[in-house]
Amino acid sequence: MERYEPETIELKWQDVWERERAFSVPNPGPGEMDERHTYVLEMLPYPSGELHMGHVKNYTLGDVLAHVRRRMGLRVLRPMGYDAFGLPAENAAIREGGHPRAVTERNIAAIREQMRRMGWAIDWDREVSTSDPSYYRWTQWIFLRFYEQGLAYRKEAPVNWCPNDQTVLANEQVIDGRCERCGAEVERRNLEQWFFRITDYADRLLDEMSLLESWPEHVLTMQRNWIGRSEGAEVVFRIEELDADIPVFTTRPDTLFGATFFVLAPEHPLVPELVRGTPHEEEVLDYARRAAGRSAIERADPEKEKTGVFTGAFVTNPVNEQRIPIWVADYVLMEYGTGAIMAVPAHDERDFEFARRFELPVKVVVAPPDDELEEGTYVPHSEDERLVDSAQFTGLPAEEGKRAIVEWLESRGLGKAAVSYRLRDWLLSRQRYWGCPIPILYCDSCGMVPVPDEDLPVLLPEVDEYLPKGRSPLAAAEDWVHATCPRCGGEAHRETDTMDTFVDSSWYFIRYCDAKNDGAPWSREIADYWLPVNQYIGGVEHAILHLLYARFFVKVLNDLGLLGFREPFLRLFTQGMIHYLGAKMSKSKGNVLSPDDLIATYGADSVRLYILYMGPAEDDIEWQDTGIDGMARFLGRLWRLGLEAAERGPVDVPADGPLVRRAHAAIAKVSDDILRRFQFNTPIAAVIELVNETYHVKDDPARAGEVRFAAETAVSLIQPYAPHLSEELWERLGRERLWEEPWPQADPALLERETFELVVQVNGKVRDRVEVPVGLSDPELLARAKELPRVRAHVDGKEIRKEIVVPGKLVNLVV
RNA sequence: GCCGAAGUGGCGGAACUGGUAGACGCGCUGGACUCAAAAUCCAGUGGGGCCACGCCCCGUGCGGGUUCGAUCCCCGCCUUCGGCACCA
Numbered sequence: 001m002e003r004y005e006p007e008t009i010e011l012k013w014q015d016v017w018e019r020e021r022a023f024s025v026p027n028p029g030p031g032e033m034d035e036r037h038t039y040v041l042e043m044l045p046y047p048s049g050e051l052h053m054g055h056v057k058n059y060t061l062g063d064v065l066a067h068v069r070r071r072m073g074l075r076v077l078r079p080m081g082y083d084a085f086g087l088p089a090e091n092a093a094i095r096e097g098g099h100p101r102a103v104t105e106r107n108i109a110a111i112r113e114q115m116r117r118m119g120w121a122i123d124w125d126r127e128v129s130t131s132d133p134s135y136y137r138w139t140q141w142i143f144l145r146f147y148e149q150g151l152a153y154r155k156e157a158p159v160n161w162c163p164n165d166q167t168v169l170a171n172e173q174v175i176d177g178r179c180e181r182c183g184a185e186v187e188r189r190n191l192e193q194w195f196f197r198i199t200d201y202a203d204r205l206l207d208e209m210s211l212l213e214s215w216p217e218h219v220l221t222m223q224r225n226w227i228g229r230s231e232g233a234e235v236v237f238r239i240e241e242l243d244a245d246i247p248v249f250t251t252r253p254d255t256l257f258g259a260t261f262f263v264l265a266p267e268h269p270l271v272p273e274l275v276r277g278t279p280h281e282e283e284v285l286d287y288a289r290r291a292a293g294r295s296a297i298e299r300a301d302p303e304k305e306k307t308g309v310f311t312g313a314f315v316t317n318p319v320n321e322q323r324i325p326i327w328v329a330d331y332v333l334m335e336y337g338t339g340a341i342m343a344v345p346a347h348d349e350r351d352f353e354f355a356r357r358f359e360l361p362v363k364v365v366v367a368p369p370d371d372e373l374e375e376g377t378y379v380p381h382s383e384d385e386r387l388v389d390s391a392q393f394t395g396l397p398a399e400e401g402k403r404a405i406v407e408w409l410e411s412r413g414l415g416k417a418a419v420s421y422r423l424r425d426w427l428l429s430r431q432r433y434w435g436c437p438i439p440i441l442y443c444d445s446c447g448m449v450p451v452p453d454e455d456l457p458v459l460l461p462e463v464d465e466y467l468p469k470g471r472s473p474l475a476a477a478e479d480w481v482h483a484t485c486p487r488c489g490g491e492a493h494r495e496t497d498t499m500d501t502f503v504d505s506s507w508y509f510i511r512y513c514d515a516k517n518d519g520a521p522w523s524r525e526i527a528d529y530w531l532p533v534n535q536y537i538g539g540v541e542h543a544i545l546h547l548l549y550a551r552f553f554v555k556v557l558n559d560l561g562l563l564g565f566r567e568p569f570l571r572l573f574t575q576g577m578i579h580y581l582g583a584k585m586s587k588s589k590g591n592v593l594s595p596d597d598l599i600a601t602y603g604a605d606s607v608r609l610y611i612l613y614m615g616p617a618e619d620d621i622e623w624q625d626t627g628i629d630g631m632a633r634f635l636g637r638l639w640r641l642g643l644e645a646a647e648r649g650p651v652d653v654p655a656d657g658p659l660v661r662r663a664h665a666a667i668a669k670v671s672d673d674i675l676r677r678f679q680f681n682t683p684i685a686a687v688i689e690l691v692n693e694t695y696h697v698k699d700d701p702a703r704a705g706e707v708r709f710a711a712e713t714a715v716s717l718i719q720p721y722a723p724h725l726s727e728e729l730w731e732r733l734g735r736e737r738l739w740e741e742p743w744p745q746a747d748p749a750l751l752e753r754e755t756f757e758l759v760v761q762v763n764g765k766v767r768d769r770v771e772v773p774v775g776l777s778d779p780e781l782l783a784r785a786k787e788l789p790r791v792r793a794h795v796d797g798k799e800i801r802k803e804i805v806v807p808g809k810l811v812n813l814v815v
Numbered sequence: 816g817c818c819g820a821a822g823u824g825g826c827g828g829a830a831c832u833g834g835u836a837g838a839c840g841c842g843c844u845g846g847a848c849u850c851a852a853a854a855u856c857c858a859g860u861g862g863g864g865c866c867a868c869g870c871c872c873c874g875u876g877c878g879g880g881u882u883c884g885a886u887c888c889c890c891g892c893c894u895u896c897g898g899c900a901c902c903a
Binding site: 218221224225226301335337340343344349353420421614620623630631634636637640673676688761801806813 | 816818819840897903
């Protein structure tokens with residue numbers, strides 16, 4: 001018999017699919033706008049190298065889903081593109097040596113070939129690359145719309161600087177004080193940079209989570225933590241000496257009477273003023289300078305003892321007119337709240353630690369009712385606490401106390417209820433070459449001027465030296481930098497920073513809908529037809545970064561009237577990572593598996609099957625070298641089964657029979673697992689079982705019809721996983737175009753059973769099983785159970801105290 | 816420290832709504848075919864015990880609880896992984 005040779009079959013069908021543009025899905029025409037459709041999207045790859053096993057898993061998952069949904073009769077959008085601008089691609093170019101464009105194009109070509117070789121059913125007519133002028137023209141266009149709304153702005157602020165990548169980073173790109181991409185310790189620098197006002201959308205990013213259909217709870221939690229909304233109050237403290245008011249943010253206005261000192265962040269702008277000409281000036285400024293020089297990691301070290309200096313100045317607590325000393329300490333962060341705090345050591349662990357170190361008073365103002373007050377100690381938060389020693393508020397429960405004190409402050413103009421967020425505005429400018437130019441001009445007389453829409457795209461200039469050097473390499477392109485002001489016609493120069501790559505990827509899923517449109521980024525009608533994405537699939541590493549940014553973009557674009565929906569991704573699935581030899585795969589560890597090698601050895605179908613068979617798709621899993629052998633063996637079995645059925649020729653398929661019923665059970669199981677449970681490993685096991693059972697009776701001539709039906713069903717069900725082999729067998733079985741064949745339907749009548757195995761327990765322990773007809777009454781089932789000898793051995797001579805019958809399943813006798 | 820997820824054979828995992836624990840695959844053992852090997856096919860495979868071809872006991876991280884019945888629900892621990900972390 002002809003051997004199963006994956007490579008021959010796979011190349012053949014890949015050619016067919018490409019020739020026929022088999023998976024291209026045109027946009028609906030005017031009369032088709034109500035057609036049933038779905039958008040299956042996987043996160044697009046960075047072309048910073050070739051595809052790795054994580055991509056293989058990601059895109060195979062999406063592929064299975066897209067195949068099944070298409071065969072269910074839906075119009076399925078399943079596009080692909082490349083996140084080609086940005087640090088990953090540029091660093092790859094520097095590593096490999098070569099111009100970023102050349103290296104990126106080479107990587108894209110390699111990835112495209114790998115995708116083709118995996119047999120993924122992609123609509124290649126919508127392919128998009130974010131570094132292509134036809135794409136980034138619209139990234140710039142969107143930027144200008146944000147700019148017009150005041151949502152893109154420039155300001156000087158302390159920012160994160162990566163000394164290795166020689167650029168600033170967004171907060172989201174700093175992990176434990178280190179650069180997300182290269183691991184270098186980031187530095188603080190005061191620089192003028194471009195920001196997106198994502199903080200304006202903080203509440204909507206939280207509240208509109210309710211519009212999502214299905215996101216993993218841990219991703220929502222991560223986003224909530226990242227946004228970090230806290231409710232409290234802003235309270236104004238007065239510095240008489242400077243005739244100035246300093247607001248602080250607190251979540252505990254109920255502890256206001258317990259404020260015994262006050263702390264400013266070292267970077268607080270009032271610090272120099274406060275100490276000018278005083279004996280404390282030198283010491284305080286010196287402390288502020290040293291704090292500025294410390295890295296974020298050093299400053300946040302929880303082991304470190306708290307440091308600080310007294311300024312010699314005092315503020316007045318608005319609730320009791322008490323004057324409390326002002327300190328400067330680096331445990332107060334300039335970026336959060338107002339950069340100043342009221343310190344309540346009795347009710348805040350950090351303030352308590354500081355108070356002990358510098359021998360400052362500790363005053364308890366909130367405590368459980370019967371607590372014996374011990375002054376000078378830390379009193380942790382408790383459920384039933386009430387205010388003590390707090391003038392007219394004494395005795396109120398803490399929650400009521402908060403409200404009452406805030407009201408009192410508001411009525412006197414000394415404070416107000418306030419909300420604070422951990423989220424910062426998104427720093428989007430980068431001092432790197434390989435990115436989307438920011439379409440802004442600086443005119444000597446008009447100031448900052450946006451590039452008019454009709455002048456887009458602002459093309460990325462060619463430069464000789466694109467290596468990072470701390471300021472944008474674009475500045476070296478002098479001809480490009482020099483421009484004419486579109487307003488006054490005078491001299492102007494271009495913004496030379498480029499955009500963060502996450503800007504590019506915040507709207508690519510919209511462009512896919514209308515990828516060839518050169519008059520607009522998309523047609524709203526088309527975008528509203530396909531979007532929001534019904535199923536998004538990708539790695540959990542983007543839980544905050546990309547997924548938060550894309551949600552923000554869609555909300556803004558919705559406000560601008562450019563989109564008719566507010567959330568981009570209704571359902572999100574985060575796949576687990578693939579480990580190899582006990583660790584995450586990485587080049588430095590030398591434990592990288594190459595998809596190409598695996599395809600060469602086993603064929604794409606076996607790789608596709610095994611990557612999903614290994615375990616639940618959301619779990620991290622360990623790749624086992626021998627595991628894939630099982631998939632190759634299974635496909636070999638199915639191959640022989642199919643060929644033998646094909647050779648036997650057409651036979652009548654009986655309407656019923658044990659194997660026919662098994663096949664229908666498999667249809668039900670596979671469909672339910674994929675479509676309802678989103679579980680991709682167990683369907684494979686179900687088809688393997690069907691094939692094994694069929695294999696055992698394949699040579700029985702009396703059952704040829706059943707065997708044929710079971711074999712065809714197995715081929716059809718495994719098509720989303722192993723499309724090449726399935727297509728080949730389908731053709732040899734005298735059929736064609738399995739990828740367009742309607743998804744099989746299980747006949748409910750054939751899923752019904754005439755008998756079932758009744759489990760009989762005594763005291764909850766299984767003692768016997770017996771095959772009985774479906775539909776017996778409870779007393780009949782009990783009677784059957786009690787007849788069984790093994791049951792009698794445990795029951796005879798004892799009194800049956802209770803009888804439990806679970807219809808269709810089991811009987812439990814309690815003695 | 817706070818928040819979240821997970822712990823099941825030699826291994827990856829299955830058990831969907833509280834109802835047969837270990838589906839399916841890997842590995843391993845024995846057998847068939849073969850001069851031999853590969854491939855393929857068949858059978859077995861959680862641990863222990865015995866009056867051993869059938870039955871008994873134990874068994875889903877640990878200790879309790881609820882229930883006729885718990886991998887599943889509740890309480891308390893342990894371990895691992897992930898996120899946040901001087902955020903006032």
